[in-house]
Amino acid sequence: MVQLYDKDTGAGLGTITDAQFQFLRDHLEEEAPDDTDYYLTTETVDLLEEEGADPALVTVLRAALGGRGEIEIRWTQS
Numbered sequence: 001m002v003q004l005y006d007k008d009t010g011a012g013l014g015t016i017t018d019a020q021f022q023f024l025r026d027h028l029e030e031e032a033p034d035d036t037d038y039y040l041t042t043e044t045v046d047l048l049e050e051e052g053a054d055p056a057l058v059t060v061l062r063a064a065l066g067g068r069g070e071i072e073i074r075w076t077q078s
Contacts, residue, residue, distance in 0.1 A: 004064060007037050007072040013064040020057040021077070027051060037074040040065065 002021040004013040016024075027048055028038050045061045065071050 002075050002077045004060065005074050005076075006064070007074045013073060014060040016057055016060055017054075018077075020054050021075070023048075023053055023057065027053075036076070037072055039070065039072050041070045 002016050002018065004016065005011065006013055024038065028040075028044075030038075040061060042065060045058060045065065048061070049058045064073060
């Protein structure tokens with residue numbers, strides 16, 4: 001399981017499965033091999049949905065945005 005957090009506030013945003021996380025890794029840019037954060041926008045989530053993201057993952061990401069246009073999330077994997 002992978003826990004998502006708001007990078008700025010540290011607030012928990014939800015938990016996603018390893019398969020959902022792999023989908024993110026496959027579709028989002030990592031700046032370095034040890035990178036543990038992603039920058040998301042509403043448009044990014046729309047694109048992920050169009051690319052076939054699991055509906056539960058899309059729900060978590062939209063909730064993370066919380067009506068904002070963008071967010072930086074960090075993750076931890078257990």
